[in-house]
Amino acid sequence: MANKVVTDEVRKQQIGKTGEPRTYEVERGAIRRFAEAIGDPNPLFNDESKARKSRLGGMIAPPTFYRSMGSPIPQVQLPGMGAAFRGLDGGSDWEYLHPVRPGDRITVQSKLVDLRESEGRLGPMVFIVIETSYTNQFGELCATQRSTAIRY
């Protein structure tokens, strides 16, 4: 069955689009507030004096702290979809390469890496796969996030 929304032309035009990069300065208080909000008492995320004695030499951010650093996602145009659609967050795959520390400046940028379509109960369902990179002030890639949004 031919795709109704994600045609070859739409894939060609949309995949690879990037969003505007955005840079965040990581505040120690923001890391603590995030750890408190998720209910994680790990001293590495909460207590500088204990974290300083650890292997990491100081406080770091918990793995999903990156969620607080939003970035504009590429505008995905799906002409076959109509203006009124519903959206769902399908999940995320994270890869962590370097820790994030208080005072770091993290540049976040998103890219559209895949578009797929399947037929749902309410019509076409479109799976939008976005890859987001988080790079620190030293040019080190700290993390990548691959997330899937569903529109139907």
Place this chain on the structure above:
Amino acid sequence: MAKQIYFEDVEAGSAVGPLEKNPTTQQLVKYAGASGDFYQIHYDKDFALANKLPGVILHGALKNAFLGQLMTDFAGEHGWVRKLGVQYRGMDQPGTKVICKGKVTKKYVDGADHLVDCEIWLENEKGEKTTPGTSTVMLPSRGAR
């Protein structure tokens, strides 16, 4: 810091966790503030009901964070969570406990790194896995010290 686990201590089938969490509506508000996700289905009951939900529901990303805690606790100070993947399959509501669990599926050495793959999930009180996932952690090795 909690007791450190080593690569030699785990085998395929070893348990990860459990970690029990008791999310409340207050926690959802705190998470909205800390993450910047202000979608009303997570704190405005009328809005959630109008959107055909049973009430306010947990942020998927908060469940992602709970599973992150499961894995950073497992990896310990000398380990490192390298990969964390989650899929949001079912909704969870505040006021009932959720439990994060996992098990080791594979252990292997890649160059100098001692790696452990895990199957992880978050389940509700009925034992339904609403948020399955996978994770890879690097653990310290007694042999490599």
